Amino acid sequence: MKPKKITIDPVTRVEGHGKVTIQLDDNGLVKNAFLHVVEFRGFEKFIQGHPYWEVPILVQRLCGICPVSHHLAAAKAIDQLVGVDPKNLSSTATKLRKLLHYGQVFQSHALHFFYLASPDLLFGINAPAEKRNIVAVASENKELAKKGILMRKFGQEIIHALTGKKIHGTLAVPGGVHKTFTNEERNYFLNGKQIPNIDTMISWSEEVILFMKKYHQENREWIDNFASYPTNHLGIVDKTTGALELYDGNLRSIDFEGNELLNIEDIDYRNHFKEAVEPWSYMKFPYMTTYGREDGWNRVGPLARINTCSHIDTPLAEKERQLFKLQTNNKPNNMTMHSHWARLIELLHCAEKIKELLLDDDIMGTDLVMKGIPRNKGIGIIEAPRGTLIHEYHIDDKGLITKCNLIVSTTHNNEALNKGIRTVAQDVLSNQLEITEPMLNQIEMSIRAYDPCLSCATHALGQMPLILRLEDNQGHLIHEKIR
Secondary structure, three states, X not given: OOOOXXXXXXXXXXXXXXXXXXXXXXXXXXXXXXEEEOOOOOHHHHOOOOEHHHHHHHHHHHOOOXXXXXXXXXXXXHHHHOOOOHHHOOHHHHHHHHHHHHHHHHHHHHHHHHHHHHHHHHHOOOOOHHHOOHHHHHHHOHXXXXXXXXXXXXXXXXXXXXXXXXXXXXXXXXXXXXXXXOHHHHHHHHOOOOOOOHHHHHHHHXXXXXXXXXXXXXXXXXXXXXXXXXOEEEEEEOXXXXXXXXXXXXXXXXXXXXXXXXXXXXXXXXXXXXXXXXXXXXXOEEEEHHHHHHHOOEEOOHHHHHHHOOOOOOHHHHHHHHHHHHOOOOOOOXXXXXXXXXXXXXXXXXXXXXXXXHOOHHHHOOXXXXXXXXXXXXXXXXXXXXXXXXXXXXXXXXXXXEEEEEEOHHHHOHXXXXXXXXXXXXXXXXXXXXXXXXXXXXXXXXXXXXXXXXXXXXXXXXXXXXXXXXXXXXXXXXXXXXX
């Protein structure tokens, strides 16, 4: 007898804990599939009552992988509480925050590609589970593994130099930053005496993109078709030029054909987005209000950002973006496995931006903090490694947090993740007499392509919303209870 339900628990090589359930019908065909995010965090609730200036430090504890992203998104929101918009931050503070941000994205992209994704690419979907890990990569491709380790280290050293720690350090304060950069710190990254320098990082980033392009040529059929489905794409772009922007800009969304759906000031997001809930996950489902729950959800992250921007403002990454766009005749790319390729283009872009900032004397300036007219609401939006990250805070007259709303990157991708799981499950698990481990790994691969951080994404408030439905074998509703 064929199984009626298959469970993958836990999903591996992602940040956080999740469970996938695949439902089969009486004929063995995939009826449905769900990604259950079973962690509960509660940050939106317990942060209430804390003074606003603590927030950029507190919210870093959402995650050990992307704490810098939460630190900076919260800092941008807290800036507004003290009356400072991004354009009014000092040049030094802005550039130091950007240097920190690019260092974070650089190390995170290196971590995901080399540690989490490369085992699938190097050893294939049919490789045994015990081989699909970074240890096997290091054993069989030492040079690739070495570069991956050192590239991640470089990004972490940028973070350490700016915040005092590689994880959960502090740079931003309300209205600016608390420290500047020294010439000794700058030379550490430029001269290459103690670690490979920034020029080496740029060169290695180009090499790994070349590796990915060659891999795509050799495996085009399955990469182009695996978990591919049309989606909307959301990302931040430069307000004036439409260029790829990771720190500050407009929120832009396009559909799968390239039609623009949204282009707004980030602070206006509340008027354009809502969040839905489902009884089987703590993770919410954001969507654009104008287009509704069914049509208004977006994919976010490297692939979405490459799709939504008009160009990249660093020359080497722009050249690679143009080659990447040729794969789809300059139309939006909806091929999920191309996320890895897009991620590497951003890796190169971040390396170029880091060099640009390291050579800028402004990072050693002393004009660090600005002040303005206080407000009671602040919204901070940046592009985290995994996609668009939104922090919103409200305070009372004493400066205590009264309300907090967080929409993290993986939450934006929730609908896309579930869509991908269903697509792959229908391709590989329908009409199979035997369920094999490689089949289940393909489900996980569709999830890993998004580099999801399930720990960040689970912050539902109160008891989990639940709808309990009792149905007969024809799908007719017998009884329903809603909690």
